[in-house]
Amino acid sequence: MGREISRKSNPGCQNLALYSGKNFRKAAKTFCLLASKFKQAIDRPGTKRDKNPGRIQDKFETGPVLRLIFWQDKKMAFGNEAVVIGGGAAGLNAALTLADMGIGVCLLEKEELLGGHAGRYACKATDACVSCGACSISRMAQKVTQEKLIRVLVGHRAVEAKQDNGGFAIRAEDAKGREEGLLAKSLILASGFTPFDPSGMALGYGRFANVITNYELEIILRRENNILRPSNNEPAQSIAFIQCIGSRDAKLGHLWCSQVCCPSSLRMARLGLAKNPQRKINFFHIDLQNCPKQIKQADDKNLNLIRAIPADARLGGEGKIVLAWMDPNSGLLQEEAFDLVVLSVGITPSQETRFLLSGLMGADNLPEIFGAASGSVHTAIPGLFMAGCARGPMSIADSIADAALAAWEAKKFMESKK
Numbered sequence: 406m407g408r409e410i411s412r413k414s415n416p417g418c419q420n421l422a423l424y425s426g427k428n429f430r431k432a433a434k435t436f437c438l439l440a441s442k443f444k445q446a447i448d449r450p451g452t453k454r455d456k457n458p459g460r461i462q463d464k465f466e467t468g469p470v471l472r473l474i475f476w477q478d479k480k481m482a483f484g485n486e487a488v489v490i491g492g493g494a495a496g497l498n499a500a501l502t503l504a505d506m507g508i509g510v511c512l513l514e515k516e517e518l519l520g521g522h523a524g525r526y527a528c529k530a531t532d533a534c535v536s537c538g539a540c541s542i543s544r545m546a547q548k549v550t551q552e553k554l555i556r557v558l559v560g561h562r563a564v565e566a567k568q569d570n571g572g573f574a575i576r577a578e579d580a581k582g583r584e585e586g587l588l589a590k591s592l593i594l595a596s597g598f599t600p601f602d603p604s605g606m607a608l609g610y611g612r613f614a615n616v617i618t619n620y621e622l623e624i625i626l627r628r629e630n631n632i633l634r635p636s637n638n639e640p641a642q643s644i645a646f647i648q649c650i651g652s653r654d655a656k657l658g659h660l661w662c663s664q665v666c667c668p669s670s671l672r673m674a675r676l677g678l679a680k681n682p683q684r685k686i687n688f689f690h691i692d693l694q695n696c697p698k699q700i701k702q703a704d705d706k707n708l709n710l711i712r713a714i715p716a717d718a719r720l721g722g723e724g725k726i727v728l729a730w731m732d733p734n735s736g737l738l739q740e741e742a743f744d745l746v747v748l749s750v751g752i753t754p755s756q757e758t759r760f761l762l763s764g765l766m767g768a769d770n771l772p773e774i775f776g777a778a779s780g781s782v783h784t785a786i787p788g789l790f791m792a793g794c795a796r797g798p799m800s801i802a803d804s805i806a807d808a809a810l811a812a813w814e815a816k817k818f819m820e821s822k823k
Protein backbone atom coordinates (compact mmCIF):
# COMPACT_ATOMS: atom_id res chain seq x y z
CA MET A 406 0.00 0.00 0.00
CA GLY A 407 1.45 3.34 -0.96
CA ARG A 408 1.84 5.73 1.90
CA GLU A 409 0.18 9.03 1.78
CA ILE A 410 1.23 11.79 4.08
CA SER A 411 -0.46 15.09 4.33
CA ARG A 412 -1.69 17.24 7.11
CA LYS A 413 -4.65 19.11 5.85
CA SER A 414 -6.65 19.89 2.85
CA ASN A 415 -5.24 21.38 -0.26
CA PRO A 416 -7.20 24.14 -2.00
CA GLY A 417 -6.88 22.16 -5.20
CA CYS A 418 -8.59 19.21 -3.61
CA GLN A 419 -12.23 18.80 -4.55
CA ASN A 420 -13.09 16.90 -1.38
CA LEU A 421 -12.39 19.81 0.91
CA ALA A 422 -15.24 19.17 3.31
CA LEU A 423 -13.76 15.88 4.42
CA TYR A 424 -10.68 17.47 5.84
CA SER A 425 -11.69 20.85 7.08
CA GLY A 426 -13.12 22.22 10.31
CA LYS A 427 -15.39 20.00 12.34
CA ASN A 428 -15.26 17.10 9.89
CA PHE A 429 -11.52 16.95 10.06
CA ARG A 430 -11.45 16.94 13.84
CA LYS A 431 -14.25 14.40 14.03
CA ALA A 432 -12.57 12.07 11.59
CA ALA A 433 -9.21 12.44 13.34
CA LYS A 434 -10.82 11.62 16.66
CA THR A 435 -12.50 8.55 15.25
CA PHE A 436 -9.35 7.21 13.70
CA CYS A 437 -7.25 8.04 16.75
CA LEU A 438 -8.98 5.18 18.50
CA LEU A 439 -7.51 2.84 15.93
CA ALA A 440 -4.13 4.48 15.80
CA SER A 441 -2.06 1.88 17.65
CA LYS A 442 -3.33 -1.01 15.53
CA PHE A 443 -3.05 1.00 12.42
CA LYS A 444 0.52 2.04 13.23
CA GLN A 445 1.56 -1.61 13.44
CA ALA A 446 0.19 -2.19 9.98
CA ILE A 447 2.04 0.60 8.30
CA ASP A 448 5.34 0.83 10.17
CA ARG A 449 7.41 -1.64 8.26
CA PRO A 450 10.85 -2.80 9.31
CA GLY A 451 13.55 -0.68 7.73
CA THR A 452 11.53 2.45 8.03
CA LYS A 453 10.46 2.29 11.64
CA ARG A 454 13.93 1.31 12.78
CA ASP A 455 15.69 3.58 10.35
CA LYS A 456 18.08 5.60 12.51
CA ASN A 457 18.36 8.16 9.79
CA PRO A 458 17.21 11.33 11.56
CA GLY A 459 14.54 13.41 10.02
CA ARG A 460 13.54 11.15 7.17
CA ILE A 461 9.99 10.02 6.85
CA GLN A 462 10.30 8.12 10.11
CA ASP A 463 9.99 11.40 12.02
CA LYS A 464 6.43 11.88 11.08
CA PHE A 465 5.27 8.37 11.86
CA GLU A 466 4.47 9.49 15.36
CA THR A 467 1.48 11.46 14.16
CA GLY A 468 1.17 10.18 10.64
CA PRO A 469 -1.14 7.14 10.81
CA VAL A 470 -4.31 8.98 11.69
CA LEU A 471 -3.87 11.51 8.98
CA ARG A 472 -2.88 8.98 6.38
CA LEU A 473 -6.00 6.97 7.07
CA ILE A 474 -8.18 9.96 6.43
CA PHE A 475 -6.42 10.75 3.23
CA TRP A 476 -6.73 7.27 1.84
CA GLN A 477 -10.39 7.97 1.34
CA ASP A 478 -9.84 10.24 -1.61
CA LYS A 479 -7.10 8.25 -3.26
CA LYS A 480 -9.02 7.74 -6.44
CA MET A 481 -10.04 11.35 -6.68
CA ALA A 482 -8.51 13.58 -9.28
CA PHE A 483 -6.50 16.40 -7.78
CA GLY A 484 -6.99 19.52 -9.76
CA ASN A 485 -6.11 23.12 -10.37
CA GLU A 486 -2.55 23.57 -9.22
CA ALA A 487 0.94 22.12 -9.57
CA VAL A 488 2.35 18.62 -9.50
CA VAL A 489 6.00 17.87 -8.70
CA ILE A 490 7.44 14.50 -9.73
CA GLY A 491 10.29 13.39 -7.44
CA GLY A 492 10.81 13.89 -3.71
CA GLY A 493 14.57 14.45 -3.69
CA ALA A 494 16.40 17.69 -2.90
CA ALA A 495 14.94 19.40 -5.96
CA GLY A 496 11.38 18.10 -5.67
CA LEU A 497 11.16 18.86 -1.96
CA ASN A 498 12.21 22.46 -2.46
CA ALA A 499 10.04 22.93 -5.53
CA ALA A 500 7.02 21.86 -3.47
CA LEU A 501 8.01 24.02 -0.49
CA THR A 502 8.59 27.10 -2.65
CA LEU A 503 5.23 26.67 -4.40
CA ALA A 504 3.48 26.24 -1.06
CA ASP A 505 5.26 29.32 0.33
CA MET A 506 3.74 31.27 -2.55
CA GLY A 507 0.27 29.98 -1.67
CA ILE A 508 0.06 27.38 -4.42
CA GLY A 509 -1.42 23.95 -3.72
CA VAL A 510 0.92 21.20 -4.86
CA CYS A 511 0.95 17.43 -5.04
CA LEU A 512 4.39 15.83 -4.61
CA LEU A 513 4.82 12.35 -6.09
CA GLU A 514 7.64 10.11 -4.87
CA LYS A 515 8.03 6.55 -6.11
CA GLU A 516 9.99 5.35 -3.06
CA GLU A 517 8.49 4.86 0.38
CA LEU A 518 10.78 7.55 1.79
CA LEU A 519 11.31 11.13 0.77
CA GLY A 520 14.81 12.51 0.22
CA GLY A 521 16.04 10.95 -3.03
CA HIS A 522 19.67 9.95 -3.29
CA ALA A 523 20.91 12.63 -0.92
CA GLY A 524 18.53 11.41 1.77
CA ARG A 525 20.85 8.41 2.17
CA TYR A 526 24.11 10.30 2.58
CA ALA A 527 26.16 10.39 5.76
CA CYS A 528 27.16 13.47 7.71
CA LYS A 529 30.84 14.06 6.87
CA ALA A 530 31.59 16.45 9.72
CA THR A 531 34.96 15.80 11.33
CA ASP A 532 35.67 18.26 14.13
CA ALA A 533 33.41 20.74 12.33
CA CYS A 534 30.69 20.75 9.69
CA VAL A 535 32.15 20.41 6.18
CA SER A 536 29.05 21.76 4.40
CA CYS A 537 28.17 18.58 2.49
CA GLY A 538 24.51 19.62 2.47
CA ALA A 539 23.11 16.20 3.46
CA CYS A 540 21.25 17.38 6.55
CA SER A 541 19.27 19.94 4.57
CA ILE A 542 17.28 17.04 3.12
CA SER A 543 15.81 15.82 6.39
CA ARG A 544 14.85 19.37 7.33
CA MET A 545 13.04 19.87 4.02
CA ALA A 546 11.33 16.46 4.18
CA GLN A 547 10.00 17.31 7.61
CA LYS A 548 8.76 20.72 6.48
CA VAL A 549 7.05 19.25 3.45
CA THR A 550 4.95 16.95 5.57
CA GLN A 551 3.92 19.79 7.88
CA GLU A 552 2.98 22.13 5.08
CA LYS A 553 -0.78 22.50 4.66
CA LEU A 554 -0.65 23.18 0.95
CA ILE A 555 1.40 20.12 0.05
CA ARG A 556 -0.16 16.76 -0.52
CA VAL A 557 2.55 14.09 -0.49
CA LEU A 558 2.12 10.73 -2.15
CA VAL A 559 5.03 8.42 -1.35
CA GLY A 560 5.20 4.96 -2.87
CA HIS A 561 3.67 6.41 -6.04
CA ARG A 562 5.57 6.30 -9.31
CA ALA A 563 4.55 8.69 -12.07
CA VAL A 564 4.16 6.34 -15.01
CA GLU A 565 2.71 8.73 -17.53
CA ALA A 566 2.39 12.46 -18.05
CA LYS A 567 0.54 14.11 -20.91
CA GLN A 568 -0.49 17.57 -21.98
CA ASP A 569 -4.16 17.97 -21.25
CA ASN A 570 -6.42 20.90 -21.97
CA GLY A 571 -3.70 23.54 -21.48
CA GLY A 572 -2.39 21.72 -18.39
CA PHE A 573 -1.16 18.24 -17.56
CA ALA A 574 -2.65 14.85 -16.73
CA ILE A 575 -0.39 12.60 -14.69
CA ARG A 576 -0.93 8.94 -13.97
CA ALA A 577 0.77 7.43 -10.92
CA GLU A 578 0.82 3.84 -9.67
CA ASP A 579 1.53 2.35 -6.27
CA ALA A 580 3.34 -0.94 -5.67
CA LYS A 581 0.14 -2.92 -6.13
CA GLY A 582 -0.54 -1.30 -9.48
CA ARG A 583 -3.37 0.86 -8.13
CA GLU A 584 -3.70 4.05 -10.09
CA GLU A 585 -3.97 7.68 -9.10
CA GLY A 586 -4.94 10.30 -11.68
CA LEU A 587 -3.78 13.86 -11.13
CA LEU A 588 -4.49 17.04 -13.03
CA ALA A 589 -2.25 20.09 -12.85
CA LYS A 590 -1.85 23.49 -14.40
CA SER A 591 1.90 23.22 -14.17
CA LEU A 592 4.27 20.26 -13.85
CA ILE A 593 7.80 20.20 -12.41
CA LEU A 594 9.91 17.20 -13.31
CA ALA A 595 12.41 16.65 -10.50
CA SER A 596 12.94 12.96 -11.11
CA GLY A 597 16.67 13.05 -10.48
CA PHE A 598 19.56 10.97 -11.78
CA THR A 599 20.94 7.44 -11.93
CA PRO A 600 24.38 6.77 -10.44
CA PHE A 601 26.66 5.27 -13.10
CA ASP A 602 26.81 1.45 -12.91
CA PRO A 603 30.48 0.35 -13.12
CA SER A 604 29.67 -3.39 -13.46
CA GLY A 605 31.67 -4.89 -16.27
CA MET A 606 34.49 -2.34 -16.03
CA ALA A 607 38.04 -3.62 -15.54
CA LEU A 608 38.18 -2.25 -11.99
CA GLY A 609 36.51 -5.32 -10.48
CA TYR A 610 33.16 -3.91 -9.35
CA GLY A 611 30.69 -6.78 -9.02
CA ARG A 612 33.52 -9.34 -9.03
CA PHE A 613 35.42 -8.38 -5.88
CA ALA A 614 33.59 -7.72 -2.61
CA ASN A 615 35.98 -4.95 -1.59
CA VAL A 616 35.40 -2.80 -4.67
CA ILE A 617 32.42 -0.53 -3.97
CA THR A 618 31.04 2.75 -5.26
CA ASN A 619 31.10 6.11 -3.48
CA TYR A 620 27.31 5.86 -3.25
CA GLU A 621 27.63 2.55 -1.38
CA LEU A 622 30.28 4.08 0.89
CA GLU A 623 27.83 6.86 1.80
CA ILE A 624 25.39 4.19 2.97
CA ILE A 625 28.08 2.23 4.87
CA LEU A 626 29.24 5.42 6.60
CA ARG A 627 25.73 6.34 7.54
CA ARG A 628 24.95 2.88 8.91
CA GLU A 629 28.28 1.96 10.51
CA ASN A 630 29.82 5.37 11.18
CA ASN A 631 33.13 4.11 9.79
CA ILE A 632 34.69 2.85 6.55
CA LEU A 633 34.28 -0.93 6.71
CA ARG A 634 35.28 -3.64 4.22
CA PRO A 635 32.22 -5.51 2.92
CA SER A 636 34.16 -8.82 2.98
CA ASN A 637 34.57 -8.96 6.77
CA ASN A 638 33.01 -5.78 8.20
CA GLU A 639 36.39 -4.76 9.61
CA PRO A 640 37.61 -1.15 9.29
CA ALA A 641 39.62 -0.67 6.08
CA GLN A 642 43.18 0.47 6.78
CA SER A 643 44.31 1.19 3.23
CA ILE A 644 41.80 2.73 0.84
CA ALA A 645 41.95 3.85 -2.80
CA PHE A 646 39.42 6.29 -4.20
CA ILE A 647 39.26 6.33 -8.01
CA GLN A 648 37.60 9.40 -9.49
CA CYS A 649 35.76 10.11 -12.74
CA ILE A 650 34.17 6.66 -13.13
CA GLY A 651 31.50 7.04 -15.80
CA SER A 652 32.05 10.79 -16.20
CA ARG A 653 34.38 12.72 -18.51
CA ASP A 654 34.60 9.58 -20.59
CA ALA A 655 34.48 10.00 -24.36
CA LYS A 656 34.22 6.23 -24.93
CA LEU A 657 30.93 6.18 -23.03
CA GLY A 658 29.77 9.43 -24.61
CA HIS A 659 29.64 10.94 -21.10
CA LEU A 660 31.52 14.16 -21.63
CA TRP A 661 30.15 15.95 -18.59
CA CYS A 662 31.83 16.41 -15.23
CA SER A 663 29.48 15.11 -12.54
CA GLN A 664 30.36 18.12 -10.35
CA VAL A 665 29.89 16.47 -6.97
CA CYS A 666 32.10 13.36 -6.78
CA CYS A 667 35.42 15.17 -6.10
CA PRO A 668 34.16 17.14 -3.10
CA SER A 669 31.99 14.34 -1.73
CA SER A 670 34.67 11.61 -2.00
CA LEU A 671 37.33 13.89 -0.56
CA ARG A 672 35.07 14.65 2.39
CA MET A 673 34.58 10.90 2.95
CA ALA A 674 38.36 10.34 2.74
CA ARG A 675 38.97 13.07 5.32
CA LEU A 676 36.27 11.65 7.57
CA GLY A 677 37.92 8.23 7.28
CA LEU A 678 41.21 9.75 8.40
CA ALA A 679 39.57 11.66 11.22
CA LYS A 680 38.19 8.38 12.53
CA ASN A 681 41.51 6.61 12.15
CA PRO A 682 44.58 8.79 11.46
CA GLN A 683 46.73 5.67 10.85
CA ARG A 684 44.79 4.86 7.70
CA LYS A 685 46.47 5.34 4.35
CA ILE A 686 44.36 6.75 1.53
CA ASN A 687 45.30 7.16 -2.14
CA PHE A 688 43.04 9.53 -4.04
CA PHE A 689 43.41 8.89 -7.79
CA HIS A 690 42.04 11.70 -9.94
CA ILE A 691 42.35 13.59 -13.23
CA ASP A 692 41.95 16.95 -11.54
CA LEU A 693 39.92 18.07 -8.56
CA GLN A 694 36.72 19.90 -9.44
CA ASN A 695 34.51 22.02 -7.19
CA CYS A 696 36.56 21.41 -4.09
CA PRO A 697 36.63 24.22 -1.56
CA LYS A 698 40.11 25.08 -0.41
CA GLN A 699 39.79 23.42 2.96
CA ILE A 700 39.05 20.00 1.51
CA LYS A 701 41.44 20.32 -1.44
CA GLN A 702 44.55 20.80 0.66
CA ALA A 703 46.48 17.57 0.93
CA ASP A 704 47.93 18.52 4.27
CA ASP A 705 47.46 15.10 5.75
CA LYS A 706 50.50 12.90 5.26
CA ASN A 707 48.27 9.84 4.96
CA LEU A 708 46.14 11.29 2.14
CA ASN A 709 48.00 11.00 -1.18
CA LEU A 710 46.46 12.93 -4.06
CA ILE A 711 47.70 11.14 -7.19
CA ARG A 712 47.10 12.44 -10.70
CA ALA A 713 46.55 9.08 -12.38
CA ILE A 714 43.66 6.64 -12.91
CA PRO A 715 44.44 2.93 -12.45
CA ALA A 716 43.34 0.95 -15.49
CA ASP A 717 42.51 -2.37 -13.87
CA ALA A 718 42.30 -4.26 -10.60
CA ARG A 719 43.10 -7.81 -9.54
CA LEU A 720 42.46 -9.80 -6.40
CA GLY A 721 45.35 -10.16 -3.94
CA GLY A 722 45.62 -12.07 -0.65
CA GLU A 723 43.05 -11.57 2.17
CA GLY A 724 40.54 -9.99 -0.18
CA LYS A 725 42.87 -7.07 -0.96
CA ILE A 726 42.60 -5.31 -4.30
CA VAL A 727 45.81 -4.77 -6.26
CA LEU A 728 45.85 -1.64 -8.40
CA ALA A 729 48.46 -0.66 -10.99
CA TRP A 730 49.01 2.88 -12.28
CA MET A 731 51.56 5.04 -14.03
CA ASP A 732 53.29 7.34 -11.57
CA PRO A 733 52.81 10.89 -12.97
CA ASN A 734 56.23 12.07 -11.72
CA SER A 735 58.52 9.16 -12.56
CA GLY A 736 56.52 7.67 -15.43
CA LEU A 737 57.08 4.25 -13.80
CA LEU A 738 54.43 1.63 -13.22
CA GLN A 739 53.37 1.41 -9.57
CA GLU A 740 51.50 -1.42 -7.94
CA GLU A 741 49.91 -1.54 -4.51
CA ALA A 742 47.32 -3.61 -2.63
CA PHE A 743 44.39 -1.91 -0.84
CA ASP A 744 41.87 -3.16 1.72
CA LEU A 745 39.12 -1.27 -0.08
CA VAL A 746 38.68 0.44 -3.45
CA VAL A 747 35.99 3.11 -3.83
CA LEU A 748 34.89 3.99 -7.36
CA SER A 749 33.59 7.54 -7.55
CA VAL A 750 30.76 6.95 -9.97
CA GLY A 751 29.20 9.89 -11.70
CA ILE A 752 25.71 11.16 -12.26
CA THR A 753 23.95 9.91 -15.40
CA PRO A 754 20.53 10.76 -16.86
CA SER A 755 17.58 8.80 -15.50
CA GLN A 756 15.75 6.59 -17.99
CA GLU A 757 12.57 7.38 -16.15
CA THR A 758 12.95 11.08 -16.89
CA ARG A 759 13.50 10.29 -20.57
CA PHE A 760 10.42 8.06 -20.57
CA LEU A 761 8.19 10.71 -18.99
CA LEU A 762 9.52 13.36 -21.36
CA SER A 763 8.89 11.17 -24.38
CA GLY A 764 5.23 10.85 -23.28
CA LEU A 765 4.99 14.63 -23.06
CA MET A 766 6.96 15.63 -26.12
CA GLY A 767 7.09 12.57 -28.34
CA ALA A 768 10.13 10.28 -28.57
CA ASP A 769 11.55 12.20 -31.54
CA ASN A 770 11.50 15.58 -29.79
CA LEU A 771 13.34 14.74 -26.60
CA PRO A 772 15.39 17.65 -25.26
CA GLU A 773 19.08 17.18 -24.67
CA ILE A 774 19.37 16.38 -20.99
CA PHE A 775 22.84 16.67 -19.48
CA GLY A 776 24.01 18.67 -22.49
CA ALA A 777 24.64 22.30 -23.25
CA ALA A 778 20.95 22.85 -24.05
CA SER A 779 19.85 21.75 -20.58
CA GLY A 780 20.99 24.97 -18.99
CA SER A 781 17.52 26.19 -18.04
CA VAL A 782 14.53 25.02 -16.00
CA HIS A 783 12.31 25.80 -19.01
CA THR A 784 11.31 23.20 -21.57
CA ALA A 785 9.74 23.43 -25.01
CA ILE A 786 6.32 22.84 -23.40
CA PRO A 787 4.72 25.85 -21.66
CA GLY A 788 4.03 25.02 -18.03
CA LEU A 789 6.49 22.11 -17.90
CA PHE A 790 9.72 22.75 -15.97
CA MET A 791 12.70 20.61 -15.00
CA ALA A 792 14.76 20.98 -11.85
CA GLY A 793 17.81 19.45 -10.16
CA CYS A 794 19.71 16.45 -11.48
CA ALA A 795 16.83 15.54 -13.80
CA ARG A 796 18.35 18.07 -16.16
CA GLY A 797 22.05 17.86 -15.34
CA PRO A 798 24.61 17.04 -12.65
CA MET A 799 24.53 19.42 -9.72
CA SER A 800 25.07 19.53 -5.97
CA ILE A 801 22.36 19.45 -3.32
CA ALA A 802 22.61 23.23 -2.85
CA ASP A 803 22.38 23.83 -6.60
CA SER A 804 19.44 21.42 -6.92
CA ILE A 805 17.63 23.31 -4.18
CA ALA A 806 18.29 26.67 -5.87
CA ASP A 807 17.30 25.26 -9.25
CA ALA A 808 14.02 23.99 -7.83
CA ALA A 809 13.20 27.37 -6.32
CA LEU A 810 13.67 28.91 -9.75
CA ALA A 811 11.47 26.26 -11.41
CA ALA A 812 8.75 26.94 -8.81
CA TRP A 813 8.90 30.68 -9.52
CA GLU A 814 8.63 30.05 -13.23
CA ALA A 815 5.69 27.69 -12.64
CA LYS A 816 3.94 30.38 -10.60
CA LYS A 817 4.51 32.98 -13.33
CA PHE A 818 3.13 30.56 -15.90
CA MET A 819 0.00 29.84 -13.85
CA GLU A 820 -0.60 33.54 -13.27
CA SER A 821 -0.34 34.21 -16.99
CA LYS A 822 -3.19 31.75 -17.54
CA LYS A 823 -5.60 33.48 -15.15
Ligand SMILES: Cc1cc2nc3c(=O)[nH]c(=O)nc-3n(C[C@H](O)[C@H](O)[C@H](O)COP(=O)(O)OP(=O)(O)OC[C@H]3O[C@@H](n4cnc5c(N)ncnc54)[C@H](O)[C@@H]3O)c2cc1C
Pocket residue numbers: 490491492493494495496513514515516519520521522523526537538539561562563564595596597598599600619620623665666668669750751752757758792793794795799800801802804
Ligand atom coordinates in the same frame (compact mmCIF):
# COMPACT_ATOMS: atom_id res chain seq x y z
C1 LIG B 1 27.85 9.26 -4.65
C2 LIG B 1 27.29 10.64 -4.65
C3 LIG B 1 27.58 11.47 -3.58
C4 LIG B 1 27.09 12.77 -3.56
N1 LIG B 1 27.42 13.55 -2.52
C5 LIG B 1 26.99 14.83 -2.48
C6 LIG B 1 27.37 15.70 -1.42
O1 LIG B 1 28.07 15.31 -0.49
N2 LIG B 1 26.92 16.98 -1.46
C7 LIG B 1 26.14 17.45 -2.49
O2 LIG B 1 25.79 18.63 -2.48
N3 LIG B 1 25.75 16.63 -3.50
C8 LIG B 1 26.15 15.35 -3.51
N4 LIG B 1 25.75 14.52 -4.54
C9 LIG B 1 24.75 15.02 -5.50
C10 LIG B 1 23.33 14.87 -4.92
O3 LIG B 1 23.04 13.48 -4.80
C11 LIG B 1 22.33 15.54 -5.86
O4 LIG B 1 22.64 16.91 -5.95
C12 LIG B 1 20.90 15.44 -5.36
O5 LIG B 1 20.58 14.12 -5.00
C13 LIG B 1 19.96 15.90 -6.48
O6 LIG B 1 18.64 15.86 -6.04
P1 LIG B 1 17.45 15.61 -7.08
O7 LIG B 1 16.21 15.83 -6.32
O8 LIG B 1 17.67 16.42 -8.30
O9 LIG B 1 17.58 14.09 -7.54
P2 LIG B 1 17.44 12.71 -6.73
O10 LIG B 1 18.17 12.74 -5.45
O11 LIG B 1 17.82 11.65 -7.73
O12 LIG B 1 15.89 12.61 -6.41
C14 LIG B 1 14.95 12.32 -7.42
C15 LIG B 1 13.74 11.69 -6.78
O13 LIG B 1 12.74 11.46 -7.78
C16 LIG B 1 12.14 10.20 -7.55
N5 LIG B 1 11.58 9.72 -8.82
C17 LIG B 1 12.25 9.41 -9.96
N6 LIG B 1 11.40 9.04 -10.92
C18 LIG B 1 10.14 9.11 -10.37
C19 LIG B 1 8.83 8.85 -10.87
N7 LIG B 1 8.64 8.41 -12.12
N8 LIG B 1 7.77 9.04 -10.03
C20 LIG B 1 7.95 9.48 -8.75
N9 LIG B 1 9.19 9.71 -8.23
C21 LIG B 1 10.26 9.56 -9.04
C22 LIG B 1 13.30 9.35 -7.04
O14 LIG B 1 12.85 8.20 -6.34
C23 LIG B 1 14.04 10.33 -6.15
O15 LIG B 1 13.56 10.31 -4.83
C24 LIG B 1 26.27 13.24 -4.62
C25 LIG B 1 25.97 12.39 -5.69
C26 LIG B 1 26.48 11.11 -5.72
C27 LIG B 1 26.17 10.19 -6.88
Ligand code: SF4
Pocket residue numbers: 527528529530533534535536537538539540541
Ligand atom coordinates in the same frame (compact mmCIF):
# COMPACT_ATOMS: atom_id res chain seq x y z
S1 SF4 C 1 26.15 19.92 6.19
FE1 SF4 C 1 26.95 17.82 6.11
S2 SF4 C 1 28.76 17.86 7.44
FE2 SF4 C 1 27.55 19.66 7.96
S3 SF4 C 1 26.26 18.98 9.66
FE3 SF4 C 1 25.06 18.76 7.75
S4 SF4 C 1 25.34 16.60 7.17
FE4 SF4 C 1 26.99 17.14 8.66
Ligand code: SF4
Pocket residue numbers: 648649650652653661662663664665666667668691692693694695749751
Ligand atom coordinates in the same frame (compact mmCIF):
# COMPACT_ATOMS: atom_id res chain seq x y z
S1 SF4 D 1 33.58 15.99 -9.92
FE1 SF4 D 1 35.65 15.15 -10.00
S2 SF4 D 1 35.35 12.90 -10.06
FE2 SF4 D 1 33.39 13.84 -10.58
S3 SF4 D 1 33.43 13.88 -12.81
FE3 SF4 D 1 34.14 15.91 -12.10
S4 SF4 D 1 36.37 15.72 -12.01
FE4 SF4 D 1 35.54 13.62 -12.17
